[in-house]
Amino acid sequence: MSFSSLFESGASARNKSHFATLVALAQVSGMQEEEEVVLKRFKSVLDISDSNYTEILKNPNAYPVAPPNSAEERIQWLHDLFKIVFADHRMDENEYKLLKKYATAIGYNEEDAAYLVERSIEIFNGHLNLDDYRYLLNKNR
Template identity: 35%
Template structure:
């Protein structure tokens, strides 16, 4: 196995973990809505999740660890994608917000700051901020 294969496999494991977190948020209220399903399919394709992996993750997302990226910008991008799932149906359900905060800690946002970061993330996505503006705003409130 070459170094590039190892890198790809490690990166793919991170993508699987990220997709599993998105699924957890989609399932937080006990069902996956049509909007959530459409976003899951789109996200699965973007992350190169195979049909077999997609099915396994949908059936048991808790089985897959978070595997956060090392890069701070990539962690913020993950937060952005997760927040999009929280709001895909037009509202931020309390169960989804609580889970988002828990996952944010898993993405290495501090326990003390996770609530503030997630509240700001929801506000930014609700106001249709793009990833660049979202990243800038999160960095301002999450002083590392």
């Protein structure tokens, strides 16, 4: 660990962790071009440097999941995870298993994680924005 990394902000560490999670999801079934395009957008949004981008692509599992601090951030992260999975307009079994694992890792209990993943799959087949996604996740609950 470098001296400068000792002073890395919590937000920066969480952004790297979140980005590494997105990369792992993209790579689990072989990264497609569409997923790479979405990852590059997230690189910018999450303020990931070029060197960190390359490092994370090589080994996303080197970055443990650092769960978000708020319920709002958890929903945002879950939304991001589904955006990367559905970038190529399909979900395979490995992605499904990893989504359930990450949903619990970011702070949902197993029952809520299972519900949110199943509901999100239904929702994401319609390519919804975050506000619609949030509304539909909480509808009828």
